[in-house]
Amino acid sequence: MLVVCRILIVVGLSSILLLEKVFGASVACLFLISVVTVDPRHYLRLTVPDYLFIATLSLYPLVVILRSLASDTFIVSELDNPSRFLLIIPVYLWMRVQGAQLPYVIVGAVLACFLNAGVFGYEFLSGTTWTRIYGHENSVTFAQVAFLLTTLALIPAALVKEAVGNVRKMYCIGILALGLVSVLVSQTRTVVIISPLLLLAFVFFSDTYVFSRREKLLSAVVVSLVGYWVFMGGSFLRMSELLVETQELLINRSIPAYESSQVRIALWQVGWDIFQQNIWTGVGKGEFHSAAESIHRANPDISNAVLGYRHAHNEFLNLGVELGISGMAAILVTMTMIPLLSYKGEFSSESRYLLVITVMSWWLFGTTDAVLENHKITLLIVFMLCIGFAEGLNTKFGRLDE
Numbered sequence: 207m208l209v210v211c212r213i214l215i216v217v218g219l220s221s222i223l224l225l226e227k228v229f230g231a232s233v234a235c236l237f238l239i240s241v242v243t244v245d246p247r248h249y250l251r252l253t254v255p256d257y258l259f260i261a262t263l264s265l266y267p268l269v270v271i272l273r274s275l276a277s278d279t280f281i282v283s284e285l286d287n288p289s290r291f292l293l294i295i296p297v298y299l300w301m302r303v304q305g306a307q308l309p310y311v312i313v314g315a316v317l318a319c320f321l322n323a324g325v326f327g328y329e330f331l332s333g334t335t336w337t338r339i340y341g342h343e344n345s346v347t348f349a350q351v352a353f354l355l356t357t358l359a360l361i362p363a364a365l366v367k368e369a370v371g372n373v374r375k376m377y378c379i380g381i382l383a384l385g386l387v388s389v390l391v392s393q394t395r396t397v398v399i400i401s402p403l404l405l406l407a408f409v410f411f412s413d414t415y416v417f418s419r420r421e422k423l424l425s426a427v428v429v430s431l432v433g434y435w436v437f438m439g440g441s442f443l444r445m446s447e448l449l450v451e452t453q454e455l456l457i458n459r460s461i462p463a464y465e466s467s468q469v470r471i472a473l474w475q476v477g478w479d480i481f482q483q484n485i486w487t488g489v490g491k492g493e494f495h496s497a498a499e500s501i502h503r504a505n506p507d508i509s510n511a512v513l514g515y516r517h518a519h520n521e522f523l524n525l526g527v528e529l530g531i532s533g534m535a536a537i538l539v540t541m542t543m544i545p546l547l548s549y550k551g552e553f554s555s556e557s558r559y560l561l562v563i564t565v566m567s568w569w570l571f572g573t574t575d576a577v578l579e580n581h582k583i584t585l586l587i588v589f590m591l592c593i594g595f596a597e598g599l600n601t602k603f604g605r606l607d608e
Contacts, residue, residue: 212310219314240300248303248606259595262543267291269536277490284492287584294588301596303606315358319384349392356385357563470519476501477518481526488530517579521572541565553598560594
């Protein structure tokens, strides 16, 4: 059964952007195997950090459930994404018994980097050069997932201490190149800006046994040239649009009806108005659209484009609108406490790296997108958190079956 689980992990991660439902199905199978095969007696050996992690992970979905039960318009489907925080817990417990399977996670991520770059190659060769890459997702999710998979695939190059000469350097450069290509050609403006900076930071802050000073300087030049090449192709147009739209907003105080950047600003304005009116409990999960319609009716000058969106395109504002301060506090506690627990618990470098990069990515992505509104990215984030925490505790205390 352990072999089956390892295959599920590799297949699920490697095909996450190419086959629409395989990753979700793989995690669902892991959930069923976890429930059926793990001996409940192992749970008696759970440590205090285990209980803290489970409690922290459960906080956000419990707030959503309580707020939904108190709502007059209870929408069961809105519990889908938050429930993933709870449904992943049996998988976490299985990892504490059988191991976090980090090597197989890395293999799946490396395969995904190659396959994602293959999607770009296919679109390039098929004549759709410089169109935004979508895979089976929208371009925003594609870029976010591609970036997270790249950080996973970099774990061996970043953290393995034994020097292996040029092999490690070539591996690292290859993964960085594949990841940057996948992210940049999606032309998702926020991730296009953030990803090269974070990946470049990885190169500069890695120990000298990975890259020498000369190689770090060379990497900066290469990233700059790649960025220039991509921007002059398609992303440059997207960045130019952003500058023009922002200038028009600042000078004319107007928001073009269907310019994506200004629609976001309009959504934030509407979201802030809704939040101020429902600061403690929010309007309810999935009720952003209805609340936005009410704001629009009261203020017709607001762009009609905001009526075509179901969330505020900002994680923190969207949580405030739907769940109030309690919802914002719940997710902020979750995403702050988990990496802090890893440092206080003196986790291994691999687990800390994985937890911190996952949480940092969520914070950054959340500035321009409601990340937890997407099924796939939500599941990937909680899956990575479980892997990182289980790996840390297994290294420190040993597995629960030992």
